[in-house]
Amino acid sequence: MSDTAGSGGSVKLKIRGAAKNFGGVRAVANVTADIQEGEVFAIIGPNGAGKTTMLNMISGFYHPDEGNILFEDHDISNVGPSKIAALGIARTFQNIALFRGMTVLENMMLGRHVLMKTGVLASFVYWGPAQREEVRHRERVEEIIDFLNLTDLRKAPAGALAYGLQKRVELGRALAAEPRLLLLDEPMAGMNQEEKEDMVRYVLDVNQEWGTTIALIEHDMGVVMDISDHVMVMDMGEKISQGTPDEVRADPKVIEAYLGSTDHKEVA
């Protein structure tokens, strides 16, 4: 996939010395990284490495204690999550966070919330501008439903769907916002091989056909090494390695983080 790496050459997201503490726990410490426009960027690391905290800082749930984060050269370190969504960053969650009582269609229409304008009075009246806007956005949502092969489920309540399908709907909701940076927190967790293959295909299609920059956290090394242009490895809140999948795989620090130190044996 490295042929798409850095297409356009500009940096989508700059992380500059970002750090986050929870009480005495240093969840993320002094991480600096660049996510290139149009690439698939993976963040990997053992449990508790600070990957999700990193994602939460990008999407605005946490604000970094030190350092800053720039999206398209715009400092978003202290911007709230709803404003960041409006800037063009969408994400999915490790534990599915769909609106369970609503249909697939409504979930995706909600994804377009930031792109819609209808105010209170127009909503009360509905007929006229509000209806025109609803129909216009419905058309786009239907394209995404079509793309994700959810056409027969559009009016099913999201909470009643199978796990793998819920993950797909959540991806759809994020896509509906037409983000320029898409954050995926373990999109393939808990899936069987077939579901994983489907999800990988959707992720790659989004990346290649729509040119969306994607940053993802994933534990399945096979998937990560196959689809990523760049991989960042974190351990104990720190970035220990970064590079192409091949570079990362050969890095002794990465092997140490995952398999344990070899020095350790000699001491013992």
Next chain:
Amino acid sequence: MFHRESGYFKTSYKADMALYPLPIGKVAATGFVLLFLVVAPMVLDEYYLSIINIAAIAVVGALGLNILLGYTGQISIGHAAFMSVGAYTAANFAVHFDMPFWITLPAGGLMAAAIGTLVGLPSLRVKGLYLAIATLAAQFIIEWVLNHTPVISGGIQASIEMPRPVFFGTVLNTQSELYFFILPVTILAIIATLNLVRSRIGRAFVAIRDQDIAAEIIGINVYRYKLLAFAISSFYAGVTGVLYTYYFGIANYEAFQLPISIDYLAMCIIGGLGSVLGSIFGAVFITLLPIVIRVFMETVGVFFVDGVYLAQVIAQMRLILFGGLIIFFLVVEPDGLNKLWQNIRNYFRVWPFSY
């Protein structure tokens, strides 16, 4: 049974997103509007029209509270107080500035919305029971302020006499005349709510109820929308208060005390949370229940109770049956009357087959 859903093919998203996608729905809705606007006033006498009036007023308030409670998932035990804000605002406008109803109605609503937004501020930090207590405090504070501020509440027993509404020179005196004033407002409120909950704002409310974290991440400013829900909801409450004031002919805080707030919560819960039809069911149910119980006791009770005590017994039985029936309905169908109606509909949808 009467209709089948199959065979109606929609060729545009607009048709698919219509309020009533099936012809039967349009026919039924139009039928109900005609029934209430044309047939009912011709057939029914003053007494029954007055019952419909009071139920129609309750529907507006229940719709408002359901937007907050059922759709946005925020609780308010201060809704009766918001109604009193609307009531006194309208009464002052009508008495001191001689304003017609088409100004006092929105004015009362807007004032209630302003106060409601203020009361909604704690919702930004607290949820559930804590928010309930915070809004309960508002109920008592507003009551106290009205009772102790003669400038607002008129002084003598904190009540203001309300002039009758005037419609193009005609003074609406009787119940049948008030009927044509109250019912259109109710119908407008119903249509406005139906539109609200199927558009962008309504979806955002439900998103906050279902998953406030996910709502934030897709770009909904949760704080702003919670306050907006409080504002809209108390606007409805304010309008309800104005309607009550025109109906009773007097603005008095005693008509808007804590038990009324609880009544409206009961309407939403029994009718069905997060449903427009449920709000209507609940409001009608809670309004009619005491009346039905009284009529029932007057006809059946005389066989068991000495006529001298009947009035006393009726008053007690009303409380007992009221509580009992609410518990009964909640046990039979915790999702409210609306769910009960859905079940009946689903049964007949495929009748005579089981699925």
